[in-house]
Amino acid sequence: MSKLGFSKRDNASRCKNSAIYSLAMREHSRYELKNKLLKKEYVDGVDLEKLLDELEASDYLSDKRFAESFIRYRVSRGQGKIKIIAELKQRGVKSSLIHASIQESDVDWFALARKIRERKFGEIVPLEYKQKSKQMRFLLGRGFDSEMIRYAVE
Numbered sequence: 001m002s003k004l005g006f007s008k009r010d011n012a013s014r015c016k017n018s019a020i021y022s023l024a025m026r027e028h029s030r031y032e033l034k035n036k037l038l039k040k041e042y043v044d045g046v047d048l049e050k051l052l053d054e055l056e057a058s059d060y061l062s063d064k065r066f067a068e069s070f071i072r073y074r075v076s077r078g079q080g081k082i083k084i085i086a087e088l089k090q091r092g093v094k095s096s097l098i099h100a101s102i103q104e105s106d107v108d109w110f111a112l113a114r115k116i117r118e119r120k121f122g123e124i125v126p127l128e129y130k131q132k133s134k135q136m137r138f139l140l141g142r143g144f145d146s147e148m149i150r151y152a153v154e
Helices: 008-025 030-038 048-057 063-076 081-090 095-104 109-121 129-142 146-153
Strands: none
Touching (some): 008 030, 081 095, 109 129, 109 146
């Protein structure tokens, strides 16, 4: 019995239900879901690795699906490739999977950078150094690389 009066089997079942509920709300990476479950008071005595393996085997949990969903969402919010890659790494997604998902997304990063710049600052490209550098810093903060930024402000 755990300190809350539940058996290990009850705790495992509560963990699994919590995980499935979280995955029903949105996709999670394995790393994110594990960290979320570790915060629950009923995690004592539960083999989380085994639980996560079961969720992956039954296709409830998928880092590939998470990465694809994450990329789509972040692109729709106007974020660049560099920022998206960094955030996926923070969420425990493997680099090889990140790069494969970025390739499969078929996003034109140069066009996206230009679109985001135009949405924020208008279609007219600035000629003044001060305005141009302001727009470049904005795009850099959004996660675009220098080539994409040059394309967007020229």
